[in-house]
Amino acid sequence: HENPLIAFMPSGRRGRFPVGTPILQAARSLGVDIDSVCGGRGICGRCQVVVSEGEFAKLGVTSKSDHLSDFSAVEQRYGDKRGLKPGRRLSCSAHVLGDLVIDVPSDSQVHKQVVRKRAEMRTIELDPIITLHYVEVAEPDMHDPTGDLQRLEKALKEQWKLENLDCDIRAIQGLQQALRKGEWKVTVAVHLGKQITAVWPGFNDKVYGLAVDVGSTTIAGHLCDLATGDVVASSGLMNPQIRFGEDLMSRVSYVMMNPGGEVEMTKAVRDALNDMVQAVAKEAGCSIESILECTFVGNPIMHHLLLGINPVELGGAPFALATDGPVQIWATEIDLKIHPNARIYVLPCIAGHVGADTAGVILSESPHESDEMTLIVDVGTNAEIVLGNKHRLLAASSPTGPAFEGAQISCGQRAAPGAIERVRIDRATLEPRFKVIGCDLWSDHPDFKAKTEGLGVTGVCGSGIIECLAEMYLSGIITQDGVVDGAMAAKSPRVQQDGRTFTYLLHDGEPQLKITQNDVRAIQLAKAALYAGARLLMDHLGIDKLDRITLAGAFGSHIDVKYAMVLGMIPDCDLAKVTSAGNAAGTGARIALLNRASRDEIVRVVKQVEKIETAVEPKFQEHFVGAMAIPHKTAPYPHLAK
Ligand code: FES
Numbered sequence: 001h002e003n004p005l006i007a008f009m010p011s012g013r014r015g016r017f018p019v020g021t022p023i024l025q026a027a028r029s030l031g032v033d034i035d036s037v038c039g040g041r042g043i044c045g046r047c048q049v050v051v052s053e054g055e056f057a058k059l060g061v062t063s064k065s066d067h068l069s070d071f072s073a074v075e076q077r078y079g080d081k082r083g084l085k086p087g088r089r090l091s092c093s094a095h096v097l098g099d100l101v102i103d104v105p106s107d108s109q110v111h112k113q114v115v116r117k118r119a120e121m122r123t124i125e126l127d128p129i130i131t132l133h134y135v136e137v138a139e140p141d142m143h144d145p146t147g148d149l150q151r152l153e154k155a156l157k158e159q160w161k162l163e164n165l166d167c168d169i170r171a172i173q174g175l176q177q178a179l180r181k182g183e184w185k186v187t188v189a190v191h192l193g194k195q196i197t198a199v200w201p202g203f204n205d206k207v208y209g210l211a212v213d214v215g216s217t218t219i220a221g222h223l224c225d226l227a228t229g230d231v232v233a234s235s236g237l238m239n240p241q242i243r244f245g246e247d248l249m250s251r252v253s254y255v256m257m258n259p260g261g262e263v264e265m266t267k268a269v270r271d272a273l274n275d276m277v278q279a280v281a282k283e284a285g286c287s288i289e290s291i292l293e294c295t296f297v298g299n300p301i302m303h304h305l306l307l308g309i310n311p312v313e314l315g316g317a318p319f320a321l322a323t324d325g326p327v328q329i330w331a332t333e334i335d336l337k338i339h340p341n342a343r344i345y346v347l348p349c350i351a352g353h354v355g356a357d358t359a360g361v362i363l364s365e366s367p368h369e370s371d372e373m374t375l376i377v378d379v380g381t382n383a384e385i386v387l388g389n390k391h392r393l394l395a396a397s398s399p400t401g402p403a404f405e406g407a408q409i410s411c412g413q414r415a416a417p418g419a420i421e422r423v424r425i426d427r428a429t430l431e432p433r434f435k436v437i438g439c440d441l442w443s444d445h446p447d448f449k450a451k452t453e454g455l456g457v458t459g460v461c462g463s464g465i466i467e468c469l470a471e472m473y474l475s476g477i478i479t480q481d482g483v484v485d486g487a488m489a490a491k492s493p494r495v496q497q498d499g500r501t502f503t504y505l506l507h508d509g510e511p512q513l514k515i516t517q518n519d520v521r522a523i524q525l526a527k528a529a530l531y532a533g534a535r536l537l538m539d540h541l542g543i544d545k546l547d548r549i550t551l552a553g554a555f556g557s558h559i560d561v562k563y564a565m566v567l568g569m570i571p572d573c574d575l576a577k578v579t580s581a582g583n584a585a586g587t588g589a590r591i592a593l594l595n596r597a598s599r600d601e602i603v604r605v606v607k608q609v610e611k612i613e614t615a616v617e618p619k620f621q622e623h624f625v626g627a628m629a630i631p632h633k634t635a636p637y638p639h640l641a642k
Helices: 021-031 073-082 148-160 168-183 241-245 250-259 263-284 301-307 311-315 358-364 400-407 461-474 486-490 517-541 555-560 560-565 584-594 598-606 618-626
Strands: 006-008 012-017 049-052 089-090 100-104 129-136 185-191 195-200 206-212 218-225 231-238 291-298 328-330 341-347 375-381 385-388 392-398 419-425 430-435 495-498 501-507 512-516 548-552 578-582
Touching: 006 021, 073 089, 089 495, 089 584, 129 148, 148 168, 148 185, 168 195, 185 206, 185 291, 195 263, 195 430, 206 263, 206 301, 206 584, 218 263, 218 584, 231 263, 241 250, 241 263, 250 263, 250 301, 250 311, 250 495, 263 301, 291 301, 291 584, 301 311, 301 358, 358 375, 358 385, 358 548, 358 584, 358 598, 375 517, 375 555, 375 584, 392 517, 400 461, 400 517, 419 461, 419 501, 430 501, 430 555, 461 501, 461 517, 461 560, 486 495, 501 517, 517 618, 548 555, 548 560, 548 584, 555 578, 560 578, 578 584, 578 618, 584 598
Parallel strands: 006 100, 206 291, 291 341, 375 548, 548 578
Antiparallel strands: 006 012, 049 089, 049 100, 129 185, 185 195, 206 218, 218 231, 328 341, 375 385, 385 392, 419 430, 495 501, 501 512
């Protein structure tokens, strides 16, 4: 008689196995990806499968109420304790009886796909940084004196085929207690398949990781379940370094003027991170000790300050980074209060102005894997720009200043409730209508006043400024050169003289919100810098056409791309191919948290990226001057005309 034939779906792998073989064992010998923490002891439930066809199926799929009745004793016990969905079997405890087709559901695979919000985004495949292994360790014996660690290593080798593991003194310090408390049964966390980082008494299958984007204004973190990749809690808080200076350069100046200032700023950001850890652990209902891994992205100055590196070298030419490699350290080395043996991974910076946040954006958006010529713009205080495709990738930073964030604008403010974010201007009467953050109604709606009671109309945020200026231009209130046209004062009382220049009254309330000539200039300078940076990279590649533009960052997700193009912030492109990527830098940190291979990948890509220094390129100045006009004088906008 031939042995029964077992096929596993979706991989399609198949083989013959003797009656009585555990399904998990059959899967392993065929290289089928099935998860396990308990090593086949019927404890973890990670190995669940569905029998979709075959003799065996009769045992598994019966009515809801009695579906456990035909199970092995182990499955029965697991089902009683933790529940087993109808049709599900524990592959470690279910044995081959005859020919079978087995479905491995995605949640039982180690390398499962992690769901992302938008379909077109690159999927994240789980390739765990931390693996958990439940082991039973031999007790010490007077006649065979060996260390507890050596017996643990022996057990890991025999039960998990794990060999040549490192074990840091930190893990050894807690080892004896864990072994005895767990009565010689412990769960071991192994980092990157190489290092024992934690040992818990008994069975433990809950470990978490934190992915953090340290921005100069906000710090955003996502706590992820390392087994599923799911985000279980998120937190965003203000970077407390703001009190040392609003923008990056003023923080570097603070260090230059105040010896030891970098130590204060390092402490401030690390304290904030510990607050974040507390907040996300509370939200997820887990202990801070269950966080075993942390990844970070940030611009070069944030990167240096987080790591306790003085950032002064980044304040002036030639803008040398302390390191452009990834940084891998213990959490305790940056005073992070999570599991005492947790590891930190900081993505590599690309250049003095192009940070680990851009490396994160690249991981998230993968221009290096695409045929399309893609421009990625991350707008913050500096605009970080990446251009290229799978053949070549260039990166630069453009000194846009903080105008796009609402700073340096007379009525500007951060994006917060009460800030104007959408603007339309009537082409004939020049009357504006707008929307504020926190209210869905346009300002000309009869209920607008009532609905914004308490909210107020407090200022204009970055995306509001962009729309307002673009609408002013389209209504003829500002000229191609960016002059608020005094002739329009005859047409509408909204255009008012203010000394030698004119302003546009956007909102006549408390406070009055006016767009001044200086405001227009500030945005012109910022957008010219952004455009010139993008154009410079296009020159380097010898191209004049883009296939795709991706706007990353908070600003990028609020801005209406049509208006960005009207103002000439970005080069011409099919509007359908201009998209927002949200916090792509943070997503990059999350990918590095969940996928082992991505760490090697980003290090490799960062090495290959051609770094362009805008400050030393005469062409940059040329483009900058040309780009001051609206939209600008250097290239046409065929897609806008449509
Ligand atoms: Fe843990 Fe089957 S492997 S329950």
